[in-house]
Amino acid sequence: MKIVAIGGGTGLSILLRGLKEVSQEITAVVTVADDGGGSGVLREDLGMLPPGDIRNCILALANTEPILQDLLQYRFSEGRLKGQNFGNLMIAAMQGISEGFEDAIRKISDIFAITGKVLPVSVVPMVLYAQLTDGIHVKGESNIPLEVVKRGAGVKKIWVEPHDVESGDEIIEAILAADVVVLGPGSLFTSVIPNMLVDNLMAALNATHAKRVYICNIMTQPGETDHFTVGDHVKALFTHTKLKALDAVFINEGTLTEEQMARYLKEDSNLVAFTPECEAMLAKIGIDVYKDDLIEVVKGYVRHNAGCIAMKLEAICERAYTPISHDLKV
Structure with missing residues (x-):
């Protein structure tokens, strides 16, 4: 199947x-519209695609020792890296020695012996926008639900750029x-x-x-x-x-x-x-x-x-x- x-x-x-x-x-x-949390930080700092959701999908399909899976999910609790996830940093580092984001994901997928493939919907970073029912426009995946709650308005229209x-x-x-x-x-x-x-x-x-x-x-x-x-x-x-x-x-x-x-x-x-x-x-x-x-x-x-x-x-x-x-x- x-x-x-x-x-x-x-x-x-x-x-x-x-x-x-x-x-x-x-x-x-x-x-690849995620712009919050550790993924958002790496997206802004390094200009890379947000790795968080992709990391979780690789982990879900992984067929490796539990210790490697724990390592991929490890989150730093102090210092300058506080809140950042090791798996996200690993993807960022792999991109640095690869021919691009997709190539980096393939290599990490091989390391973790995943079943199947994990692919970003696009290699171009996407920005999500919404127009709410009160007419206001909201930029950013992480901001949309916050503004909906704050303004008591629903989503009227949604689109991505580019x-x-x-x-x-x-x-x-x-x-x-x-x-x-x-x-x-x-x-x-x-x-x-x-x-x-x-x-x-x-x-x-x-x-x-x-x-x-x-x-x-x-x-x-x-x-x-x-x-x-x-x-x-x-x-x-x-x-x-x-x-x-x-x-x-x-x-x-x-x-x-x-x-x-x-x-x-x-x-x-x-x-x-x-x-x-x-x-x-x-x-x-x-x-x-x-x-x-x-x-x-x-x-x-x-x-x-x-x-x-x-x-x-x-x-x-x-x-x-x-x-x-x-x-x-x-």
Whole structure:
């Protein structure tokens, strides 16, 4: 099974851990719009692509000793390097002795014996912009959710600059040859959609014969998807990109304990609702709905059960594909 997973942030790296259990042919396409944290510092200081999300994806697909994985994730706690991640510095150093960022990522991927490939969506640094519903323009991936919360306004329009940024041939060929292309899970406006604003990637996504699957977030995200339903997530994919069709959506129908839910409610986050109106909308535009308990709680935080999702994707690819509503139990 040839899989292309498109996204960024924690969601993509978690998904990859499950996908490598069912496929040796994985291409992870990672956003390069990140401008916060240690990645943002290296991006500004060295003019390089932000390495953080790429580092996490390499780690997720790695097949090396735990000590090497711990080293890649080590974060300095004091001195001038306080807050910086060793893996990010390793990528920066590798770029210095390589023919470019992509070459550096290939070499580090070889060192960590990863399953598949990890590729930046573009080798050109992308800057994410948003126009909010109150008319203000916001520059920077890290600033958008902050301004949404501060101003009490939603995202009206989102775009990247430069406008003519493109994905490399390796990404386009992988999408066109894939059995399944997965969008998400992850921050809708700052991890998933930015990749879909790259025109040649979007053209390949529209042209591929692969099954295009969106894995909807389990929880709403303050500053991005406050009060969003599943239907709102899907509408955003079509509204803010040139996406022409989507084959399926994976939806969580699991629940949380009162204690777990209370933690998220304090942060103004709630379970993403799947209403009868959502189901009717998706049926009308021919999108399959796959429902199951997709929740895995890790150290008190809600995550997608990547192993479960991977097995369901494998099952979908192996059986006849018909446009009806399913649960995911196979």
